[in-house]
Amino acid sequence: LAKTTQPISMDSYEGQEVNITCSHNNIATNDYITWYQQFPSQGPRFIIQGYKTKVTNEVASLFIPADRKSSTLSLPRVSLSDTAVYYCLVENDYKLSFGAGTTVTVRA
Amino acid sequence: DAMVIQNPRYQVTQFGKPVTLSCSQTLNHNVMYWYQQKSSQAPKLLFHYYDKDFNNEADTPDNFQSRRPNTSFCFLDIRSPGLGDAAMYLCATSFGGGEVEETQYFGPGTRLLVL
Secondary structure, eight states, rough: OEEEEEEESSEEEOOOOEEEEOOOOTTOOOOOOEEEEEEETTTTEEEEEEEEEEESSOOOEEEEOOOSSEEEEEEEEEEEEOEEEEEEEEEESSSSSOOOOOEEEEOO | OOOOOEEEEEEOTTOOOEEEEEESSSSOOOOEEEEETTSSOOEEEEEEEEEEEEEOOTTTTTTTEEEEEOOOOEEESSSSGGGGEEEEEEEEEESSSSSSTTTOOOOOEEEEOOO
């Protein structure tokens, strides 16, 4: 049973906000929600992590409802360089289990 | 400013010929990981070292081995590469201070081609 479910792909245009929702119905009390970004032919890069409510950094925001069964990564005003695969991970161990990820394509 | 360095970036080997991929880090992190990522798939953890302690994933084939001679370096040895082992191999590190929410830092990967 997959730990997380996210859309396979999303299209957007430059300057728009992109919201990617990840479902994790079986999240455990000790699990953290983490998002990584991966460009082609590069290793994944940490974007943001949260446990509950809302977390914001210079790159993105992460919204987590009270039941923690889903989370939404928000990328404000995307540019062409934000085209990448975005992975949602739910972990309570320092080992990472990557799901399928969401391919975000930003068009001019 | 390179933090996790992988060499070479591209490696070509022959079917059945042993190959070694290398990873080094300047972060002084305790934990080092090796992932395999096949085309259009998510990275899959092969094994990791917590300091000198080796931890193998249950489904990692015996064909894959690893060595960590010191804190900075970690090697992935593929004893007899098959065509199915062609993939991107990613090295990552984390501090290993016991906090489960630790960030992993990935290298750029080595793309292995098996002829």
